[in-house]
Amino acid sequence: MPQNNFWQSFFRNRMGVIGFVMLAIAVAVAIFAPLIAPYDPNTTVRVTIDNIYSPPSAQNWLGTDDAGKDVLTNLIYGARVSLIVGFFASFISLVIGGTIGLVAGFYGGRVENVLMRLTDILLVIPDLPLLIVLIALLGRGMPILIFVIGILGWTGTARVVRSQTLSVRERKFVQRARAIGAGNLYIIRRHIFPLVFPLMLVNAVLVISAAILNESTLAFLGLGDPTRLSWGQMLNFAFSRGAMSAGAWWSLVPPGLAIIWVVLGLTLLGNGLERVFNPRLEMHHLAIGDEMVARPPQVVGPVAVAAVGKTVGE
Amino acid sequence: MSQATILTVQNLRKYFPIGNGHLFRPSDKQVHAVDDVSFYLEKGEVLAVVGESGCGKSTLALTLLGLEKPTAGQIFFDGKEVTNLNRADLKIMRRHIQMIFQDPYESLNPLMTVGEIVAEPLVVHGLATRKNERTARVQKALEEAGLNPVDSYINRRPHELSGGQRQRVVIASALVLEPSLLLADEPVSMLDVSIRAEILNLLIDLRAKRGISILFITHDLSTVASFADRVAVMYLGRIVEIGAVADVLQDPQHPYTKALLSVVPVANPRLRHERIILQGETPNPIDVPTGCRFHPRCPIAIEACQRIDPPFVEIRNGQRAACIRIGEPTT
Numbered sequence: 160m161p162q163n164n165f166w167q168s169f170f171r172n173r174m175g176v177i178g179f180v181m182l183a184i185a186v187a188v189a190i191f192a193p194l195i196a197p198y199d200p201n202t203t204v205r206v207t208i209d210n211i212y213s214p215p216s217a218q219n220w221l222g223t224d225d226a227g228k229d230v231l232t233n234l235i236y237g238a239r240v241s242l243i244v245g246f247f248a249s250f251i252s253l254v255i256g257g258t259i260g261l262v263a264g265f266y267g268g269r270v271e272n273v274l275m276r277l278t279d280i281l282l283v284i285p286d287l288p289l290l291i292v293l294i295a296l297l298g299r300g301m302p303i304l305i306f307v308i309g310i311l312g313w314t315g316t317a318r319v320v321r322s323q324t325l326s327v328r329e330r331k332f333v334q335r336a337r338a339i340g341a342g343n344l345y346i347i348r349r350h351i352f353p354l355v356f357p358l359m360l361v362n363a364v365l366v367i368s369a370a371i372l373n374e375s376t377l378a379f380l381g382l383g384d385p386t387r388l389s390w391g392q393m394l395n396f397a398f399s400r401g402a403m404s405a406g407a408w409w410s411l412v413p414p415g416l417a418i419i420w421v422v423l424g425l426t427l428l429g430n431g432l433e434r435v436f437n438p439r440l441e442m443h444h445l446a447i448g449d450e451m452v453a454r455p456p457q458v459v460g461p462v463a464v465a466a467v468g469k470t471v472g473e
Numbered sequence: 474m475s476q477a478t479i480l481t482v483q484n485l486r487k488y489f490p491i492g493n494g495h496l497f498r499p500s501d502k503q504v505h506a507v508d509d510v511s512f513y514l515e516k517g518e519v520l521a522v523v524g525e526s527g528c529g530k531s532t533l534a535l536t537l538l539g540l541e542k543p544t545a546g547q548i549f550f551d552g553k554e555v556t557n558l559n560r561a562d563l564k565i566m567r568r569h570i571q572m573i574f575q576d577p578y579e580s581l582n583p584l585m586t587v588g589e590i591v592a593e594p595l596v597v598h599g600l601a602t603r604k605n606e607r608t609a610r611v612q613k614a615l616e617e618a619g620l621n622p623v624d625s626y627i628n629r630r631p632h633e634l635s636g637g638q639r640q641r642v643v644i645a646s647a648l649v650l651e652p653s654l655l656l657a658d659e660p661v662s663m664l665d666v667s668i669r670a671e672i673l674n675l676l677i678d679l680r681a682k683r684g685i686s687i688l689f690i691t692h693d694l695s696t697v698a699s700f701a702d703r704v705a706v707m708y709l710g711r712i713v714e715i716g717a718v719a720d721v722l723q724d725p726q727h728p729y730t731k732a733l734l735s736v737v738p739v740a741n742p743r744l745r746h747e748r749i750i751l752q753g754e755t756p757n758p759i760d761v762p763t764g765c766r767f768h769p770r771c772p773i774a775i776e777a778c779q780r781i782d783p784p785f786v787e788i789r790n791g792q793r794a795a796c797i798r799i800g801e802p803t804t
Contacts, residue, residue: 331576331580334574335572338540338572339598340564340568342564345597349582353584354582
């Protein structure tokens with residue numbers, strides 16, 4: 160696909176651009192956290208009766224949490240954990256899923272059967288219990304979290320990559336390369352992977368959002384990295400340390416909204432990219448496409464859930 | 474097999490099993506794509522293989538290249554048997570046999586530049602590893618394929634080229650290894666009529682300059698006359714008639730060849746001739762008719778044709794046809 164054509168059709172898709180902007184804001188916040196955050200998250204706070212769950216004020220825009228810490232600061236630094244886990248875990252997923260999809264699609268036959276049945280098995284096992292068991296076995300900590308989320312999130316990628324590989328494999332230039340005398344590895348590297356890669360990229364966006372949701376879920380359940388505060392962990396603390404009974408909505412709502420913000424942004428971006436790379440989708444939804452996005456309540460729920468595919472904890 | 478023979482094919486068969494059958498009992502039905510085909514190709518010769526679509530022409534080419542494993546039979550290339558080579562030997566053989574595919578729109582990777590595509594055979598075979606040597610060979614091949622000036626094409630991508638130019642790129646990438654045998658699988662059938670002649674002339678020039686042997690697969694008899702030395706007519710996986718182009722086209726022996734020739738348009742409208750329109754369709758190659766495989770559609774079939782699988786009959790210097798009614802006064 161020619162370069163300018165890509166950007167043209169991407170920008171024509173308003174929702175995709177909105178998703179891109181939402182994600183860009185989140186990434187910027189994570190990168191520039193020390194510049195934006197009003198306080199240092201690691202300073203010790205003298206906890207008094209006044210600053211436990213104190214409501215939003217001029218000093219603490221989003222109030223304070225149970226330890227008297229600034230919620231806004233926590234929120235800004237929490238973006239780092241969520242995004243780092245999301246990006247690295249999805250990278251692992253993409254490498255595994257991409258390799259399995261390419262190998263299964265290209266070699267076919269028995270290899271494909273074995274790999275795809277393995278994928279199916281992993282696909283039908285509910286993620287959350289498996290995640291909890293693995294975390295319980297391997298211990299807590301960010302690298303383990305990334306690893307566990309990564310090795311469980313590749314099934315969708317494997318399926319998508321396999322189906323695209325199946326179609327590219329049958330194209331004539333692959334046969335021509337074979338006739339020249341090229342080996343399998345060369346053909347995969349030079350002819351198949353470059354044509355499958357755009358699709359992997361689209362898929363990556365959705366994998367990232369699933370990984371972020373997984374991280375938040377685990378953290379909320381108290382299985383996150385205890386040394387780093389993520390959004391899920393903020394929810395966990397707020398939930399388990401009496402924010403509800405104290406009526407401290409400011410320590411519950413912001414992290415929840417932040418998760419929705421990033422996941423929704425990624426989902427919109429993913430759908431936007433998918434339309435660019437898969438023109439058939441666009442034609443299919445031409446008539447109702449704009450109507451659907453005009454009614455936010457119908458979009459936010461189902462789109463986020465449907466596109467992520469396997470949301471955790473359902 | 475003389476010294477001048479570059480390719481000899483003996484009793485080549487390629488059957489494809491169809492359906493999955495059961496888990497423990499594979500399907501016993503087979504497509505008889507190539508069924509007992511024998512011929513030879515001399516150095517510097519052009520042999521045209523003619524037949525309807527689905528008669529096994531393309532499968533024949535793929536089998537010769539080792540892209541499909543033959544079910545039975547033998548293939549000799551340059552005096553050596555190449556029927557069931559291991560991967561390494563196959564790669565060496567493919568340096569000398571190159572193939573031109575039918576569809577120039579599909580046979581080029583859309584993401585690669587013309588230069589990369591033409592250099593690809595060199596990369597794959599690890600030849601001309603120095604950069605300027607590689608560039609020189611790519612440029613020479615492009616020039617020979619008639620893409621001048623070379624520099625204006627070398628960095629373009631396939632979607633910027635016309636069909637004829639694409640086919641020239643395909644030919645250039647086949648030439649870059651300087652092969653001794655070219656398998657051309659309907660190289661012009663996807664092109665505009667105006668461009669066909671150019672590509673055919675290009676192939677004729679190559680053969681004159683390089684002495685390259687060409688196996689030219691086509692369904693179009695009219696291109697055969699101007700181009701090939703000998704012609705083999707295929708029907709349902711088998712060669713039914715083979716011989717020098719002049720002999721076969723002027724005095725066809727097999728009723729199928731006659732039927733094919735009778736429907737080739739003639740430029741002179743006053744020159745009326747009888748057209749033989751074959752009845753029915755090509756039988757499906759899974760259940761090949763008994764006896765002569767052409768008998769259900771043959772205008773001169775007799776009862777014996779259902780029983781006897783006709784052997785080749787030698788007509789004159791190398792022209793042979795497989796029909797039991799050859800030589801009868803009525804035909």
